[in-house]
Amino acid sequence: MEKTEWEKLIDSLIKQGILKTPKVIKAMKAVPRAKFLPPDTQQYGSVDTPLPIGFGQTISAPHSRSVKLD
Amino acid sequence: MVAIMNEALQLEVGQRVLEVGAGSGWHAATIAEIIAPLDTPRSEWGHVYTVEIVKALADNAKKNLMIAGYADRVTIINADGSKGYDEKAPYDRILVTAAAPDVPNPLIDQLKPDGIMLIPVGSVSLFQSLIRVTKSADGKIRQENLGGVAFVPLTGEYGQRF
Numbered sequence: 025m026e027k028t029e030w031e032k033l034i035d036s037l038i039k040q041g042i043l044k045t046p047k048v049i050k051a052m053k054a055v056p057r058a059k060f061l062p063p064d065t066q067q068y069g070s071v072d073t074p075l076p077i078g079f080g081q082t083i084s085a086p087h088s089r090s091v092k093l094d
Numbered sequence: 095m096v097a098i099m100n101e102a103l104q105l106e107v108g109q110r111v112l113e114v115g116a117g118s119g120w121h122a123a124t125i126a127e128i129i130a131p132l133d134t135p136r137s138e139w140g141h142v143y144t145v146e147i148v149k150a151l152a153d154n155a156k157k158n159l160m161i162a163g164y165a166d167r168v169t170i171i172n173a174d175g176s177k178g179y180d181e182k183a184p185y186d187r188i189l190v191t192a193a194a195p196d197v198p199n200p201l202i203d204q205l206k207p208d209g210i211m212l213i214p215v216g217s218v219s220l221f222q223s224l225i226r227v228t229k230s231a232d233g234k235i236r237q238e239n240l241g242g243v244a245f246v247p248l249t250g251e252y253g254q255r256f
Contacts (some may be wrong), residue, residue: 037097048100051127060120060158071146079150081246083118084095 028057029070033086036072043086057086095243096121099212101186102226102231102240105129109140110182112204115174115191115248117145119155119168125189126167142168145175147250176250177205185209193222193245196253197237207231214245218254 027035034053037043043052058069060083065075074082105111105128108233113122122144129140154174159168171179173179176198177186180193183204188211190201197213205211209229216222224240 042097043101043169045101047128047131048097048105051100051124052131054127054140055123055162057120059162060155061252062125077118077154079148081117081122081148081151087095087097089235 029057030058033070033072037087052086057083086087096124098188098224098240100124100128102212102224103189105187105209107134107140108138109186110184111140111142111193112179112182112185112188112201113142114154114178114201116144116155116170116192118151119144119162119164119170121189122155122168123159123162126164130167131171136185139167140186143171143179143185144168145171145173145179147172147174147176174250176200176248176252178181180204187211188213188238190199190214190248191243191245192248193218193243193254194248194252195254196228196252197227198224200252202227202229202235203231207222212240213231218247239249 043049058066072086074085077083109129122142125142149172153169156167158168180198183207185204190213193214211227213225214222215225219243226238228236
């Protein structure tokens with residue numbers, strides 16, 4: 025079966041050594057971020073960056089601390 | 095950030111977790127998957143209490159968590175989480191998802207012996223340090239710096255002063 029964009033992102037975090045523990049990997053795979061995004065940003069759910077969720081707040085990136093620090 | 099924090103928290107089935115700053119509810123859902131997995135008997139489940147100071151965000155997170163199937167594993171509280179959430183303390187794990195000026199004392203008090211807390215500490219300007227606070231079995235507090243991070247400011251009684 026073709027991997028989803030979310031599964032590809034998780035695979036990349038494993039390759040980078042950020043995700044290591046099997047149960048953490050399983051948990052991250054189980055909850056795609058798009059489910060928690062407002063409709064207008066859902067298409068960016070699997071992009072590793074923070075996104076606006078309204079009310080002046082952001083949803084965390086799956087990994088990236090910030091572009092400047094990486 | 096969620097991936098890094100979930101690795102550093104050393105989460106186990108059955109733990110009681112406090113999150114300060116629910117945001118969208120997504121981070122709490124990923125934690126619930128670890129501490130209360132559906133393939134484990136409900137009697138062994140842990141629970142996530144997540145406190146959100148912005149009412150509209152708390153309502154939105156509650157809706158998101160209900161739709162995604164976490165309503166019985168995550169509880170959202172609309173309150174000032176910089177003071178923690180004494181009603182369900184103490185907690186095995188505490189995570190703070192906004193930058194605090196210092197580690198708030200009420201959060202240290204609400205951490206169990208052998209507990210772990212992750213909290214970004216620093217100024218409101220862009221970068222802070224992610225601090226891991228551990229409380230030993232005899233109550234001693236140890237802090238280590240896990241590196242630079244960028245979070246939105248923590249507000250409330252123990253939050254940032256503008």
